[in-house]
Amino acid sequence: MNVITKTLQLADGRTITIETGKVAKQTDGAVMLKMNNTVLLATVCAAKDAVPGTDFMPLQVDYREQYSAAGRFPGGFTKREGKASDNEILTSRLVDRVLRPLFPGNYHAEVFVNVMLLSADGVDQPDALAGFAASAALACSDIPFECPISEVRVARINGQYVIDPTFEQMKQADMDIMVGASAENIMMVEGEMKEVSEQDLLGALKAAMDAIKPMCELQKELSKELGKDVKREYNHEVNDEDLRARMNKELYQPAYDITKQALPKQDRADAFEKILEDFKEKFFAERAELAEDAKGEISDDEYSAMMDRYYHDVERDAMRRCILDEGIRLDGRKTDEIRPIWCEVSPLPMPHGSAIFTRGETQSLSTCTLGTKLDEKMVDDVLDKSYQRFLLHYNFPPFCTGEAKAQRGVGRREIGHGHLAWRGLKGQIPEDFPYTVRLVSQILESNGSSSMATVCAGTLALMDAGVPMKKPVSGIAMGLIKNPGEDKYAVLSDILGDEDHLGDMDFKTTGTKDGLTATQMDIKCDGLSFDILEKALMQAKAGREHILKCLTDTIAEPRAEFKPQVPRIVQIEIPKEFIGAVIGPGGKIIQQMQEDTKTTITIDEADGVGKVQVSGPDKESIDAALAKIKAIVAIPEVGEVYDGVVRSIMPYGCFVEIMPGKDGLLHISEIDWKRLETVEEAGIKEGDHIQVKLLEIDPKTGKYKLSHRVLIEKPADYVERPARGERRERPERGERRDRGERGERRDRRERQRVGDSSESGMRPERPERGERRPRPEQKEGEAYRDPAENKEPKDFSDTLDHMDF
Secondary structure, X not given: OOOEEEEEEOOOOOEEEEEEOOOOOOOOEEEEEEEOOEEEEEEEEEOOOOOOOOOOOOEEEEEEEOHHHHOOOOOOOOOOOOOOOHHHHHHHHHHHHHHHHHOOOOOOOOEEEEEEEEEOOOOEOHHHHHHHHHHHHHHOOOOOOOOOOEEEEEEEEOOEEEEOOEHHHHOOEEEEEEEEEOOOOEEEEEEEEEEEOHHHHHHHHHHHHHHHHHHHHHHHHHHHHHOOOOOOOOOOOOOOHHHHHHHHHHHHHHHHHHHHOOOOHHHHHHHHXXXXXXXXXXXXXXXXXXXXXXXXXXXXXXXXXHHHHHHHHHHHHHHHHHHHHHOOOOOOOOOOOOOOEEEEEOOOOOOOEEEEEEEOOEEEEEEEEEXXXXXXXXXEOOOOEEEEOEEEEEEOOHHHHOOOOOOOOOOHHHHHHHHHHHHHHHOOOOOOOOOEEEEEEEEEEOOOOHHHHHHHHHHHHHHHHOOOOOOOOEEEEEEEEEOOOOOOEEEEEOOOHHHHHHOOEEEEEEEEOOEEEEEEEEEOOOOOOHHHHXXXXXXXXXXXXXXXXXXXXXXXXXXXXXXXXXXXXXXXXXXXXXXXXXXXXXXXXXXXXHHHHOOEEEEEEEXXXXXXXXXXXXXHHHHHHHHHHHHHHXXXXXXXXXXXXXXXXXXXXXXXXEEOOEEEEEEHHHOOOOOOOOOHHHOOOOOOEEEEEEEEEOOOOOOEEEXXXXXXXXXXXXXXXXXXXXXXXXXXXXXXXXXXOOOOOOOHHHHHHOOOOOOOOOOOOOOOOOOOOOOOOOOOOOOOOOOOOOOOOOOOHHHHHOOOO
């Protein structure tokens, strides 16, 4: 094996290693990329020849994450990886958008790039390394490719730009952008920000370029060492240069004239198509008159395909020159002019929020639905297991461009455009908003940036639904016209579909009045300076502010009240230790509460507390559920009066439940002001409701001492008994009578020997230990009295009345 390893060190000391020649050796190119415990395998295979009739670059990029990489089992019944997740599709698109422009324009063989995540510990983010690995695999092959590229993630953390930050570092970032570039030019940008300035974004792009350059140099060294710097030969197109020159001469001016007419999209397309059809008709009529041996080896079908390609270039040149030389765009606007905008909120009666946003020939109908926590989306990716409570779905049916074909499932384009709009809006949904929010954008017309129309329509729909957005968000798509070797260029605001297709840049930004929230950029030309980028950003800011005013003129702020059909939700926090009490054994208590109140109750533990969300059809049902929950989690307070339920009766009192799961002792002496012999004498039975006041909570045991008598009027003749430990007053004693002279005091030992209970004067024998001394019969209700003592029995009733059981 000829194993070659290259190593690159990042600014923070981490190293990236690229190894080739060890695995997947039957591919055209394969590398194993490692950063700490993160390992990616990238492979590339290309067909030897192009499929006949192919006139585009058939590139397919697939990024896949293996669950075994993180030591996890896939979910679902099959327990194996299935279709690509949204995250995998988005990463694939990021790589595709950088690689595609760098294949030769006349190279049409099928190329498949596969990147697999084989190992990950959840520290480093693998998607930032996929572009580097894919380009390195191409560098190890002889597939025609203009130059190496790489991708890095840039985050701003505490004011500093960090390259390829870890998952933990991203928690502190206010900027998260992915940048793909060659050593000389930026090719792709995509990311989200927390209302940062245009200058901050430019700073991030410069930091990315500094990090990408050494990655590209390493790939060049690798390609040269493998001998793959010389690429394979190919011939995928049949060309006739004389025909190309003739078409440019005859068709350029008619195409230029149509460009200046500012026709609507369909009319302009028909006019351009007629020019080509007339030329083809004329050409094939001339060709039919030729002798068979003069027609050459090129068939009519091949000539037709050639003319389609050549005429595309004629249209492109006419449109670009008209803008650069005369400042006239396809629809007659100036370069910084925004198309006419009209908006409407609540066009639909039953959705929780709805809006139509129309800008020129682009239109989005967006709806907003508010749901409960049970409606959250569960994300179960290899390195991300979480829940999303803000969802945005983007649909692009064929009829929006006038195409007559069936609508199929959601494609990569829909996922990518919807994700960009989602990034632009998600930061403006308050963190404490209890609802799960779903936006759906139906594109009804399309001629230029429907994703930015989705952002605008989404903002209107959110405010129409009463979602308390922090700030409204608008979006705009920018374009660029710049011919190689010319200093002259034009930055275009609010580009059309043709200006995107025939131009050099598609640059989308979303933001509030205070800064950028998301961006996406695809650059198709070389040598784009940061000065041009800065001009494009500032022109985009002016356009966004104009569009934002149109939105706020339609609806100035979120509606103060939800529509009647919106489910009501209230969210409260409870102590962590009460979560189990609210749920109950096997969910018995929470299920009963939901059944009794016709509500939906969810509980999550977060930040050391229980977050309870109650949703219901009306305020009364929610209040009822909240009352039950608060009764469970409430802490009894001394001095408060409770409507308790008698749970059990004892000889010394009864136990009363004052709150769910909280019982206190109502002593017999605290039931009434009069003396009671039994609890039953007061007419109290188990299950009875009784008003009690909490007198005391024992600081050691936490037991509750209750009283009912303090809530009823004290009798006028009631005599207060002494408090526990307080000595009762005694009447004055009379004069002590004279007891006469006492006899001589005998010795103690002698007194012990002399007993009054036996004739012999000796102390009676005590019974064996363990034998019980016989006691005389005791009458019912009579206190026990030792016959050896000539004393009256003691009355303990007063003391018992005041004892705290």
